[in-house]
Amino acid sequence: MNTTMNVVFCGGGTAGHVSPMLAMADSLANSYQDTDIDVNILMIGTAEGMEATLIPDAGYEFATIEKVPMPRSVSLDLFSLPFRLRAAVKQARKLLREHQTQVVVGVGGYAATPVYLAARAEKIPVIVHEGNARPGLANKLAARFATVVACAFEDTDLPGAIHVGMPLRSEVAQLPMGPTMRDEARRSLGLDSDKTTLVVTGGSSGAQNINTAIAGALDDLLATGAQILHLTGRDKVITDGDGNRIDKPGYVQVEYIDGLSRVYQAADLIVARAGGGTVHEIAAIGLPSVLVPLPIGNGEQDLNAASLRESGAAVVVADEYFTSQWVATRLPDLLKDQARLEYMAQTAKNFGINDAAETMVRIISETKVAR
Incomplete structure (x- = not known):
């Protein structure tokens, strides 16, 4: 019975x-x-x-x-x-x-x-x-x-x-990682399987300040030889000074992707907010990150990011300081520092549950x- x-x-x-x-x-x-x-x-x-x-x-x-x-x-x-x-x-x-x-x-x-x-x-x-x-x-x-x-x-x-x-x-807790899955994920997202990949996301609704900062530093980022997958958020499009959608080799922008499993598999480095779910997902996977805590609410996102920041698994920058100038002067060196990215990945995974x-x-x- x-x-x-x-x-x-x-x-x-x-x-x-x-x-x-x-x-x-x-x-x-x-x-x-x-x-x-x-x-x-x-x-x-x-x-x-x-x-x-x-x-x-x-x-x-x-x-x-x-x-x-x-x-x-x-x-x-x-x-x-x-x-x-x-x-x-x-x-x-x-x-x-x-x-x-x-x-x-x-x-x-x-x-x-x-x-x-x-x-x-x-x-x-x-x-x-x-x-x-x-x-x-x-x-x-x-x-x-x-x-x-x-x-x-x-x-x-x-x-x-x-x-x-x-x-x-x-699909996240048991996400298979490694070169084969990385290459397949990149190809499925319209990316080059051999290039260092920066993923940028402000969540499903996007984050205007993150979008603006990345758009203003695109040339500096692409000059590293890396490619960028930019999840801009629903109904948000990154445009140039003439209002045209930015279309550059090595830069792929999409408004939203349902489920981030493939995105995580494709990334060498991710720029994201510091919601509790995001912080724990990137730790469980073992993904290097630049976290930009949402500057509203009761300050919980800054606290969420604290452990990863203190251990060296993540770079954390306040939203007001995450500007095109900061991106242009800080992210290119990080994207080219493979040893540091590997250290950040392993350190993040140590926190993963x-x-x-x-x-x-x-x-x-x-x-x-x-x-």
Whole structure:
């Protein structure tokens, strides 16, 4: 006779929140694939976040609750906050009951707080996973009553937190590297298989400052003999002074690539933001990086990059200093220094954790309650 495991994952807003949810869900489903336990997974987010697209595309059941952001100043929104939060918690309690939920796993973001509070009211155990070095408000709240608090970074300041790493989807955690895969990946991306390759990405939405800095230093970068794959972000195109799309030998720009596995395989060096997911992916793979922390939020991206910077695995530069002049004077030497790139790659890999998703599955399996 089959038994059931009914799990709810909650959170979202950004791809950095959604990716670990999907990684945990994939690992959980795969772990019980050939057993007499039926795993039923529901994911709860908001209609406005990236989860509204990414989760259904991944094939998981998805439900939404109202977005309840914390107002940053005294306003009508602040005074209406308790009423909006109460309504969202009521929505979440209904979803948890209908799913006969045995455990809630949250990663933070707008949808997480109402679901955490709903789970507490329903006496359902809560597992928190914090993906940044500096925790967000939702996870700070839930950590006070959660059954288990797990974190991606070792020094995350949450009570009772255990360090497990960042849950990564199998296509990244088990990504094959090496010369053969590198050459195949480069050819599939329209690149020369024999050239040193710089990858630039500001995330799915792009990063205007990174784009501008790279565009202004293109000639200096290409003069090294390297080639550049530039992921500019959706609806962003790098143009010259006349407004024409820049088209130079050795420079390939695309707005977006679904899944970065091939991109990682192709790269000798990557320029990227320092989101928790990005930092852990490049560490797990062993990829040299120049990290440009996003200069908004609570400074978590700068903290995310700290370990790689201090060990020499990454160069970290503040967004305001990442200019065309900085790129032109610093990146060419780095691209030509093969010994340093190899050192950075190996040092990054020493920080990599590839089995965090499996660790979280063990925690979820041990935490669920009978319903």
